[in-house]
Amino acid sequence: MTAREELLIGAALLAVLAALVLAAWGRWRTRRVMLRLERMLEEAIRGTFTETSFDESLFSAVETQLAHYLAASAVSARNLQEEKNKIKSLIADISHQTKTPITNVLLYAQLLGEQDLPEESRALVTALEGQAEKLQSLIEALVKTSRLETGILELHPRPGLLGPMLEDAAAQFAPKTAAKELTLRVIAPEMRAVFDAKWTEEAVCNLLDNAVKYTPAGGSITLEAIAYELFCRIDVTDTGPGIPEAEQARVFQRFYRSAAAYEAEGVGIGLYLSRQIVQGQGGYLKVFSRPGYGAKFSMYLPRETNL
Template identity: 65%
Template sequence: MTVEYGPLARAVLALLAAAGIALWTHLRSRRMLDTLDRMLDDAIRGDFQESLYDESRLSALETRMAHYLSSNTVSARNLAAEKDAIKTLIGDISHQTKTPIANLLLYAQLLAEQDLPPESRAYVSALEGQAEKLRFLIDALVKTSRLESGILAMTPVVNPLQSLLDGAAAQAAPRAEARGIALTVEPTDLSARFDPKWTTEALYNLVDNAVKYTPTGGSVTLRAVGYELFCRIDITDTGPGIPEAEQAKIFQRFYRSPSVSGEEGVGIGLYLARQIAAGQGGYLKVTSRPGEGSTFSLFLPRVE
C-alpha cells in the first residue's frame, strides 16, 4: 500500500507559511505600536524630536504620526515663546505705568491741600478721580491679560465660604456705609474649592457693583447655598434691575449699560469675575428684573 505524502507535505508547508506570515505581521504591528507609543510618550513629556525614517522599514502611519507630533511640538514651543513675550509685555506695562500714575495722584493731593479757588478745587478733584480710574483700569487689564493668557494660574483648594464672604464684604463696607446701604452677610458653614485671593477679588467686584448701583437706603445681601457638586453664592441687591436684553452683554469686556453711563466704572469688573470663576471650574449668572433688583450668583465646585 502506497501513501501519497505530496499533498500532505504541501498542506503542512502552507500552514507553516501562513503561521510564519501571521507571526511576522503580529511582530511588525507590535513594533509599530511600540514605536507610536514611544512617540506619544516623548510628545507628552515635551521632548519629542523627529528622526529620519526609512519608508521601507517603518510604515507610512508611523511617518505621518512623526510629522504630526513634530509640528505639534513646534507649535507648543511657539506658543510658549508667545506667552513669555506677553508676560514680559504685561510686566513692562505694569511697571512703566505704576510710577506716573502714583505721581499724578500725589500731585493732585498736594494741589488739593493748597488754597485754591472753588473752580480750581473742582478741577483737582476731577484730576484725582481720573487718575484713580486709570490706575484701576491698568490693574484690571493686567490681571485679565494674565488670566486669559494662562500666565497666572489659580490654585483652588477646599476653603470655608464664610471667610470668603466676610473678606469681600469688608472691602465693600466703607462704600456701603458712605452711601447708606445695609450690607448683610448671612452665616454659613459650607465649604467649596477655590483660590482664596482671586475668588475674593471676583466676589468683591460683584458686591462693589451691587453697592454702586443700589440707591441710598437700599440693601445688599450675601448668602451661600449648597448643592451636591457646587456651592452658590448669591449677591442680592435692591437696585434698579437689569433689562433681559442686556443681561448677556454685561459680562462682556468694557460693556456699560446706557442707563448707568453716569456712574463711575470702566465695565471690566464683571468680565474679570467671570474669568476667575471659569478658571476654577465655576461660572457666573444673573437673575434680574427692572425695578426689582438683581441677584448675581457665583457657582464654585465642591470637589475636583
C-alpha cells in the same frame, strides 16, 4: 490515498501555515508600530520628543507623518512659550512704567486740593483725581486679566472655609454702603469649598462693587453662601434696576457697558475678570435678573478638587 491527494493536502497545509505566519508577522509589525506611536505620544506629552530618521521599509507612513506632526507641535509649543514670556515682560513693563506716573498724578491732585483754590478750580482738581483713580483701576484690571489669560498668573485652589473670605470682602464695602445708605447682609454658615482665597475674594469684590454701584440709595444687597453636595454657591443679590434678558449674556464680555449704565463708574471689565477667576478654579458664574427686580450673580465653586 493517492500520491496526488497527498500532494494536494500537503500544499493546503503549507498554505495554511504560510497564512498563519503572515498573519502573525503582520500582527507583530502592527503591534511594533502601535507601541512606537504610543511611545512617541508619551514623549510629546512629557515634552521630551525629538524626531529621528524613519525608514519607510520598516515603519508605516502614518508613523512618519505623526513624527513630523509632533515635531511641528513641539516647535509651536516653544514658540507659544516664547510669546508668553514676551507678554509677561510687556505686562511687567506696563505695570512698572505706569505705576509711578499715576501715583504722582494722584499725589499732585491731592496736594492741589489742599490749596486755597477758586471753587471752579477745586472742581477741576476733583475731576482730575477721579480720572486718575479710574485710570489706575483700569490698568490694574488689565494687568490682572492679561496675566490670567496668558497663564502667567496661576490660581491655587485649596480646601478652606468660605465665611472668613466673604466677611473680609463685605467689610471693604462698608464705607460705600454707608454713604449710599444701603443695607449689606452677609449670610455665610460654616462650609468649606475648594478655592483660591485671594482671587476668589477679588471676584466677590467685583460682584459687590457692581451691586453697590447700581443699587439706588436705601436699597439692599445680600451676600450669601449656600452648600450643596458637590459644590458651593455664592450669591450676590441686589435691589437695583435689573438687567434685560437680551443683555445678560453680554455683561461678562470684556469692556461691555450697558447703554442704561453709561453714567455709572467703571470700565466694564470687573465681571469679565470674575468669570475668568471662577472658571480657572473649575467653577462658573451666572446671572439671574428681571428688569425692575434687581439682579443675582451666582458663583459656583467645587467642594472637591476636580481640576
